[in-house]
Amino acid sequence: EDKVVQSPLSLVVHEGDTVTLNCSYEVTNFRSLLWYKQEKKAPTFLFMLTSSGIEKKSGRLSSILDKKELSSILNITATQTGDSAIYLCAGATAGTALIFGKGTTLSVSS
Amino acid sequence: EAEVAQSPRYKITEKSQAVAFWCDPISGHATLYWYRQILGQGPELLVQFQDESVVDDSQLPKDRFSAERLKGVxxxxxxxxxxxxxxxxxxxxxxxGFNYGYTFGSGTRLTVV
Structure with missing residues (x-):
């Protein structure tokens, strides 16, 4: 059965800290790994990682795909209170349907 | 910026009643998905459409749930x-399609009482 597992499930940090969120996947016919940010509404797209693009960066956020270990990490440097959200990891199958993990709830305190 | 439109935003209904949700995808997006997200969980796929055809509805509880996309929009x-x-x-x-990330709508929060 396809599955995506995220860790930790929740995390509390202080503003300015650097955090690393983990995601492991077992997805049949794996095509890509996606990260989303969700703040009490619909998820918003952050990154998509594929065999041809295993590292992405946008501002303080970056992500790496480890195809050998079937895992990915999402790094956030110099965290801000606005980074508080649920971060979802998802694996895409050959049919493009996404399989989501349970998410990591990040709380950044000022 | 193009958006996926959903309505209603919130719905409270009594047990055993019927309820319906509507979605209008971004123009030109042939693939449409319905997901259900229970509090504290990640979204789970209910049904996937390619144009007007169902590609995957294996997780849709068909005894009570139905989905349609009659004109492929x-x-x-x-x-x-x-x-x-x-x-x-x-x-x-x-x-x-595959090489593009999903765009989600704002969602419909359903409460059954």
Whole structure:
């Protein structure tokens, strides 16, 4: 059965800290790994990682795909209170349907 | 910026009643998805459409849920009869295809009482 597992499930940090969120996947016919940010509404797209693009960066956020270990990490440097959200990891199958993990709830305190 | 439109935003219904949700994807997006997200969980796929055809509805509880996308554009998800366990956020998403990320709508938060 396809599955995506995220860790930790929740995390509390202080503003300015650097955090690393983990995601492991077992997805049949794996095509890509996606990260989303969700703040009490619909998820918003952050990154998509594929065999041809295993590292992405946008501002303080970056992500790496480890195809050998079937895992990915999402790094956030110099965290801000606005980074508080649920971060979802998802694996895409050959049919493009996404399989989501349970998410990591990040709380950044000022 | 193009958006996926969903309505209603919130819905409270009594157990055993019928309820319907509507989704209008981004223009040109042939692929449309309905996901259900229970509080504290990640979204779970209910049904995937490619144009007007169902590609995957293996996780759709077909005894009470139905989904259609008659003209390959907007879509309706129906629950009849609603049960307490159906309380969740129902998310619609669309995409051009594999090499593109999904765009999610704002979701419909359903509460069954």
């Amino acid at each position: 907007d879509s309706t998800l129906k629950i009849q009869p609603a049960e307490l366990g159906d309380s969740a956020m129902y998310l619609c998403a669309s995409s051009f």
